[in-house]
Amino acid sequence: MVKNVTLREAWSGEADCRNCSLRASVLFAGLEEKDFERIHDPIDQFVIKPGTALYHAGDDGDHLFTVRSGTCKLVQYLPDGGQRIVRLARTTDVIGLEALVEDHYEHDAVAVQPTEICRFPARVVRMLGRDNPKLHRELMARWQRALSEADAWLTELSTGSARQRVARLLLRLVRDQDSSECELFSREDMGAMLGITTETTSRTIAEYKRQSLLVEVTPNFFLLDIPNLRRIAEE
Amino acid sequence: MVKNVTLREAWSGEADCRNCSLRASVLFAGLEEKDFERIHDPIDQFVIKPGTALYHAGDDGDHLFTVRSGTCKLVQYLPDGGQRIVRLARTTDVIGLEALVEDHYEHDAVAVQPTEICRFPARVVRMLGRDNPKLHRELMARWQRALSEADAWLTELSTGSARQRVARLLLRLVRDQDSSECELFSREDMGAMLGITTETTSRTIAEYKRQSLLVEVTPNFFLLDIPNLRRIAEE
DNA sequence: CGAGGCGTTGAATGGCCTCAACGATGGTGG
């Protein structure tokens, strides 16, 4: 649905925010006609392939991004070279918020699925935010959402045994879904989200498959046994 | 109940924000005389003892708090009853920001040292934030600071061996300090920050003391061997 | 003085990591 609408105009470059199919839930939700008239900068819209980076940590932060569909990982690096995925951004999430306050990005933002992106200048948001209470409120809500996510990753995905963490991640992936079906990421990425190794992740997933807690319906799409996974997650 | 009694007893007067000694670095830094005239609600100021809770997760969130001195931990609970400390708030930090956007608090906020607090109504901040760009900007900066902290806890304090995590926590505790001396928390709290057990924390600290990476100058105040701790943290 | 909290230490277990090998898959070039 959403996907069809946008794929039609994909690659075309300039977005039509007034008629955006996600308008109701997007950062610019509260904007009115007079606000749009003040946006003179182009708002680009494009699709990126898995593995493509939107930006890297330390890059000049002059754009914000809205994820229209797909998924991006936000990655931070450790002194020893290891990496840790600190958050996922999915439909309607905004990434690069730090560009409003700081002069550089904090993470690498990399697509892990084919991902539709809208990109708009931080300057536009700063300008509109100054005297638009609705946008102001929308910004606060998004910052708070990111913060809640970050806290949840600490308590749910970085605490307890590997079995528990994997189960919690799986449950989290289907939570805001219509069905109890979900697509998995690479074992390496899942490990980087959970603070465990690729091998341990693989072993755990394989065990869940053998126990039919996970059933592969189509390649890389799994049906979850939610009650039993929840039991593991909470025990 | 107990909490309210303590808070009331600790009340040490109505704050004089105009002449606040922390004014330059506090949330209300950008306010002018005309703004203060619009604050009709009282801004309380008090001291709480270690172990006292400012609020609990789920409480009605109608106040924000500034930490003037001391330290508060923000705690989240797991389904199995375990607890995880997701952040520390120290001088000039604001806690309870979520009250601006949601109707309840996300964590337990508990003092871990004698702590001076200013408390002000969320509705005052909401009102002033609507048309005060400086406060607006200040709020965004604080949200971003909290988010950066959360991400750092994931990458630095929840990744790697227990030795590394403890070392990174110690370095973090002295970082915004004038000396390389710091006060430690209980082993239980440190474990809850690092996602490791109390015993492992104690063993690691004890080992560092034997190796003179930590030297106790006065009871519970330690001098850190920063270069060598940094080596451990990054190896 | 006894009780309880806290830090420390010991011993044993087990879970996760490390290193390694192997099959399946998919893309590439001959």
Place this chain on the structure above:
DNA sequence: CCACCATCGTTGAGGCCATTCAACGCCTCG
């Protein structure tokens, strides 16, 4: 079209490190 290679998921074996359960000393406080 197929041989070749790289990547990814899986599995095994072995070892280390953190957890678990327990005990003990020290301290404060009632």
